[in-house]
Amino acid sequence: MTIQEMQERIAQLKKEKNAVILAHYYTRPEVQDVADYLGDSLGLSQEAGKTDADIILFCGVHFMAETAAIISPDKRVLTPVLGAGCSLAEAITGYELKRWKEEHPDGLVVSYVNTTADTKAYTDVCCTSANALEVVKALPEDKEILFVPDSHLGAWIQKVTGREMTLWDGHCCVHHIVDGEMVIEAANKYPEADILIHPESICSSDERVLNMPNAYFYSTAGMVKHAKESPKRQFVIATELGTIHKLQQDSPDKEFIPISERLICAQMKKVTLEGVLEALEKEQYVVKIDEPMRSDAVKSIDAMLKL
Ligand code: 13P
Numbered sequence: 001m002t003i004q005e006m007q008e009r010i011a012q013l014k015k016e017k018n019a020v021i022l023a024h025y026y027t028r029p030e031v032q033d034v035a036d037y038l039g040d041s042l043g044l045s046q047e048a049g050k051t052d053a054d055i056i057l058f059c060g061v062h063f064m065a066e067t068a069a070i071i072s073p074d075k076r077v078l079t080p081v082l083g084a085g086c087s088l089a090e091a092i093t094g095y096e097l098k099r100w101k102e103e104h105p106d107g108l109v110v111s112y113v114n115t116t117a118d119t120k121a122y123t124d125v126c127c128t129s130a131n132a133l134e135v136v137k138a139l140p141e142d143k144e145i146l147f148v149p150d151s152h153l154g155a156w157i158q159k160v161t162g163r164e165m166t167l168w169d170g171h172c173c174v175h176h177i178v179d180g181e182m183v184i185e186a187a188n189k190y191p192e193a194d195i196l197i198h199p200e201s202i203c204s205s206d207e208r209v210l211n212m213p214n215a216y217f218y219s220t221a222g223m224v225k226h227a228k229e230s231p232k233r234q235f236v237i238a239t240e241l242g243t244i245h246k247l248q249q250d251s252p253d254k255e256f257i258p259i260s261e262r263l264i265c266a267q268m269k270k271v272t273l274e275g276v277l278e279a280l281e282k283e284q285y286v287v288k289i290d291e292p293m294r295s296d297a298v299k300s301i302d303a304m305l306k307l
């Protein structure tokens, strides 16, 4: 089957089955092109909560499909691939949080949304890279906070908000390579460009980068918005390379330069167009979170959406 034939068949199946396809910016371009909604972690969670489709086919890594299943238990949530992991989600378990809470009964656990349902079940409030600053700023001043699992995102939040937190020692294996030297080199090479950096990057607490006038920290959706609205013509992109597909689609006359060709999330790329078609045809693989874990986990997402 050609790509076009697959895309046509997917469109037909979506209609027949009242299915919606949600995809993250890090998926392959041909997968992004069949999505009804393309977005960052925050946008995708919001979309999963408001769709009236019967089936949500989630194109992303496993924790994202789990999040959709937590938010929409009455929908059939499908993932085209089993075993698409994430180094952040795998860095912590619910059991470890349970232990911490026993030792810190008055403490609050803030979890980045890149966590399993089990971890979310022991979390007080979730956040994404798009709302992390607002979420932490809204928490009571007198509470001890444990921030999991991304130490780089946590360090960035501490720097920007001034709020002290205990940070878990996890990181994204993709953004971990974006350090201060890499950003300084890019800034010297492209002095006219804005540098758009994901806060999962190791440089997100590096003063040299934080003080650069043309460096901005954003979630992926924030980058897309900034590039679209900015009068600048050139942008250095410090996040997973899949994002450049949307950036270029929105602004064909602007130039987007990846800060490194190594910024590829192999787990996100496991989702293929063939897999999407097969998932719709066979209605596989179903992602369902059992009770009471789901009800416990949804509280942390509701707390985030309320804030
Ligand atoms: P956002 O979707 O919040 O930009 O995060 C990127 C990411 O790494 C998702 O796994």
Ligand code: SF4
Pocket: 026, 061, 085, 086, 087, 088, 089, 114, 172, 173, 174, 175, 200, 240, 265, 267, 268
């Ligand atoms: Fe996880 Fe990093 Fe891949 Fe996002 S880019 S899914 S945080 S490993």
